[in-house]
Amino acid sequence: MDSRKMRKELExxxxxxxxxxxxxxxxxxxxIENTDTGRGITVALPGIIAKWQDQKEKAIDEVVYYISEGLEAMESTPELSGSEKRIFPVIRSTSFPAEAEExxxxxxxxxxxxxRIYYALDMGKTYRLIDEKLLEKEGWEKRQVRETALFNVRSLSVKLKExxxxxNxxxxxxxxxxxxxxxxxxxxxLNEMKNRMKGTMAVAVPHQDVLIIADIENDTGYDILAQMTMSFFAGGRVPITALSFLYENGELEPIFILGKTKSNNLSQD
Known part of the structure; x- marks a missing residue:
């Protein structure tokens, strides 16, 4: 599968x-663009081809599904008022765009x-990121969106597999x-999980559809976490970061794990 064939298949x-x-x-x-509004979605073909090598048709099915849902969401008219329970925060990498294509x-x-923390209006099968134009239209303050989203995320289930x-x-x-x-x-x-730890608590969000919490009791645990996080990062539909974080005193600190050693990245925003 090359870019020409993938492009033809998607089109x-x-x-x-x-x-x-x-x-x-x-x-x-x-x-892929709506000809009336000019709004659309841009996808990088090399990443889809790489997933196709492992997942074949499943990779294309997934991309087509999310593009279709995303385009439909763009064509709808979202409203924040009356939809307070459907406002949630979403985690993205710092390289994620700071503004819409418009x-x-x-x-x-x-x-x-x-x-970074972005904010989204859940629309069922997909969601729309909240932008300043929507805030202005609805007459909402940024603080109101943040408080609503953080309240709602606490209501989500936290069923874990161990x-x-x-x-470790x-x-x-x-x-x-x-x-x-x-x-x-x-x-x-996070604080409840911290109280369960026997060793050091580490957290990872390699992509949007997984949260990993590790109770690290020896150096091998760091190696396992690094390999695990990289594997999830490479296979995620919306990758976030291949780095893990130490959780201490309510703070998340990125760590670099090399071999059987770990070194803290002390620079924080």
Whole structure:
């Protein structure tokens, strides 16, 4: 599968009245756009091809599904008022765009040196990131969105799976509701987990659909966590960061893990 074939496959499966396709050869990106509004979604073909190597048709099915849902969400008219229970925070990497393609800034806050907090309106099968244009239209303050989203994330379930490897315990939260990584903002939950730790507590959000909490009791635990986080990061639909974080005194500190040693990245935002 090469870029030409992947482009042709996506265009065929996403073909719909009122949509157009634009291919950027230099960046190897395909943009699917609503011809009436000019709004659309741009995807990088190399990343999809890489997933296709492992997952074949499943990789394409997934991309087509999320593009279709995303385009439908863009074409709807979102409202914050009356939808307070559907406002949630989402974690993204610091390289994630700060504004929509139309140039409208998203509402976001710095989180760690590796991550940011964006805010989203849940629309069922997908969600729309909240931008300043929507805030202005609704007459909402940024503070109101933040407080509502952080309140709602505390209401999400925190059902964990547990695995014991080389005398270290790993907990996984993978509910696939789009907000698994967002649970990292539930400080009460993190503090409860901290009280369960026998060793050092580490946390990872490699992509949006998983939260990993590790009880590290020996150096091997750091190696396992690093390999695990990188594997999830490489396979995630919305990757966030391959780095892990130490959780101490209510603070998240990114760590670099090299071999059987660990070194703290002391620079924090």
């Amino acid at each position: 065929e499966r996403l073909k719909h009245p009122g949509r157009s396709f634009k291919y950027d050869r230099e960046k190897d990106q395909l943009r 140039g409208v800034p998203f509402l976001y806050d710095d989180h760690t040196a590796e991550t 695995d014991r490897v080389a005398d 315990t790993f907990y996984f939260l993978n509910s696939n509701d789009g907000y698994d990584a967002s649970r990292i903002l539930n400080i009460s939950f």
